[in-house]
Amino acid sequence: MAATSLNAPNAPLLQKTHQTHVFLKPISTIPCQTSAKRFSISCSATTQDRLSVQSQSQDRVFNFAAGPATLPENVLLKAQSELYNWHGSGMSVMEMSHRGKDFRSIIEKAEADLRSLLNIPENYAVLFLQGGATTQFAAVPLNLCAPGDSVDYLVTGSWGDKAFKEAKKYCNPKVIWSGKSENYVRVPSFDGLELNPNAKYLHICANETIYGVEFKDYPVPCNPNGVLVADMSSNFCSKPVDVTKFGLIYAGAQKNVGPSGVCIVIVRKDLLGNAQEITPVMLDYKIHADNNSLYNTPPCYGIYMCGLVFEDLLKQGGLEEVEKKNHKKAGILYNAIDESKGFYRCPVEKSVRSMMNVPFTLEKSELEAEFLKEAEKEKMVQLKGHRSVGGMRASIYNAMPLAGVEKLVAFMKDFQAKHA
Numbered sequence: 364m365a366a367t368s369l370n371a372p373n374a375p376l377l378q379k380t381h382q383t384h385v386f387l388k389p390i391s392t393i394p395c396q397t398s399a400k401r402f403s404i405s406c407s408a409t410t411q412d413r414l415s416v417q418s419q420s421q422d423r424v425f426n427f428a429a430g431p432a433t434l435p436e437n438v439l440l441k442a443q444s445e446l447y448n449w450h451g452s453g454m455s456v457m458e459m460s461h462r463g464k465d466f467r468s469i470i471e472k473a474e475a476d477l478r479s480l481l482n483i484p485e486n487y488a489v490l491f492l493q494g495g496a497t498t499q500f501a502a503v504p505l506n507l508c509a510p511g512d513s514v515d516y517l518v519t520g521s522w523g524d525k526a527f528k529e530a531k532k533y534c535n536p537k538v539i540w541s542g543k544s545e546n547y548v549r550v551p552s553f554d555g556l557e558l559n560p561n562a563k564y565l566h567i568c569a570n571e572t573i574y575g576v577e578f579k580d581y582p583v584p585c586n587p588n589g590v591l592v593a594d595m596s597s598n599f600c601s602k603p604v605d606v607t608k609f610g611l612i613y614a615g616a617q618k619n620v621g622p623s624g625v626c627i628v629i630v631r632k633d634l635l636g637n638a639q640e641i642t643p644v645m646l647d648y649k650i651h652a653d654n655n656s657l658y659n660t661p662p663c664y665g666i667y668m669c670g671l672v673f674e675d676l677l678k679q680g681g682l683e684e685v686e687k688k689n690h691k692k693a694g695i696l697y698n699a700i701d702e703s704k705g706f707y708r709c710p711v712e713k714s715v716r717s718m719m720n721v722p723f724t725l726e727k728s729e730l731e732a733e734f735l736k737e738a739e740k741e742k743m744v745q746l747k748g749h750r751s752v753g754g755m756r757a758s759i760y761n762a763m764p765l766a767g768v769e770k771l772v773a774f775m776k777d778f779q780a781k782h783a
């Protein structure tokens with residue numbers, strides 16, 4: 364590529380972009396797709412550049428937050444390189460009309476890439492919505508049933524519980540099983556479940572972000588006309604999923620696939636069109652499906668970011684490969700906990716431990732504050748457990764590198780050696 368022209372009107376800014384962009388990553392992995400028409404950016408780095416690579420990378424922490432959460436570094440860099448002038452359009456994605464051809468190409472590619480990642484069949488609509496997963500707690504019953512209809516909720520954590528409570532306003536939900544009395548440490552055997560034969564849907568939270576309980580297999584509704592509905596907010600795109608087992612999947616983006624502000628809904632098309640009369644237009648899935656998620660102004664930049672993440676996941680080899688990496692990361696962290704002779708403890712039943720959110724406690728709970736402080740000094744942040752459960756929680760979503768988990772494990776062993 365030609366070197367940046369310093370005579371270009373925006374040269375100083377570009378130089379800056381060039382520096383922060385190029386210097387963050389080893390040269391071979393720098394995305395160089397900057398296709399600005401007015402100038403191009405050199406991707407060759409000097410020795411001095413390499414020094415900057417180190418210092419810039421050191422500025423980033425390992426962020427174990429549950430969401431908003433860490434995003435893939437190369438995605439951030441690509442977004443940075445395209446921020447000011449997307450593909451030579453002369454504007455950033457944030458400034459584009461959502462109805463123009465440029466944004467349409469972005470949302471269409473995001474949808475197509477998500478469809479290939481999850482192998483989503485044509486008879487399912489993919490919607491990019493707002494309002495978070497919390498809004499879907501209401502939208503799901505409003506769209507899938509009439510006011511008096513029965514629906515089942517299998518509650519394995521506080522998100523499932525919140526979804527159930529919201530559904531009470533719009534239909535007749537029943538908790539067919541709750542792990543609350545045991546502090547949400549397991550998923551029940553599906554054989555013994557008392558499913559309602561008339562339930563319009565069975566709702567699960569595929570991965571309970573706070574308690575770290577993840578379904579490894581899925582129950583089947585006993586009503587042949589009923590459907591399985593899953594909140595996949597915190598394990599979306601972390602592994603392959605057979606979408607055809609579900610009538611509807613929803614997921615807030617801010618854990619695995621993008622920034623907050625986007626909520627993705629995947630819904631079987633034959634379920635659309637029966638929303639309750641009181642359904643606000645913004646919660647009516649059919650309206651969004653009929654308008655390709657462009658009924659009103661969508662969260663354009665967030666959708667663009669999700670698109671970059673989907674592209675990145677495909678480049679990694681798709682969700683089979685992503686799952687292997689996640690399995691490895693979770694494995695070494697759970698092993699470290701289990702082999703600590705009780706110094707650390709994860710209360711969740713082994714067979715349903717989450718690959719994404721790893722909650723653990725310290726035997727000596729008085730050391731928790733020090734653990735967090737010391738970890739932060741080592742640039743490992745957001746390890747505090749959710750306020751409702753305490754302890755620690757390491758969220759190790761797709762974008763958490765193996766190096767981050769290895770560093771955490773080494774730190775935990777070291778901390779134990781000092782305090783055992």
Ligand code: PMP
Binds near residue numbers: 495498522573
């Ligand atoms: N469901 C799950 C599993 C979650 O983890 C969260 C957020 N942490 C929500 C629902 C609520 O999502 P939002 O804040 O996007 O409404």
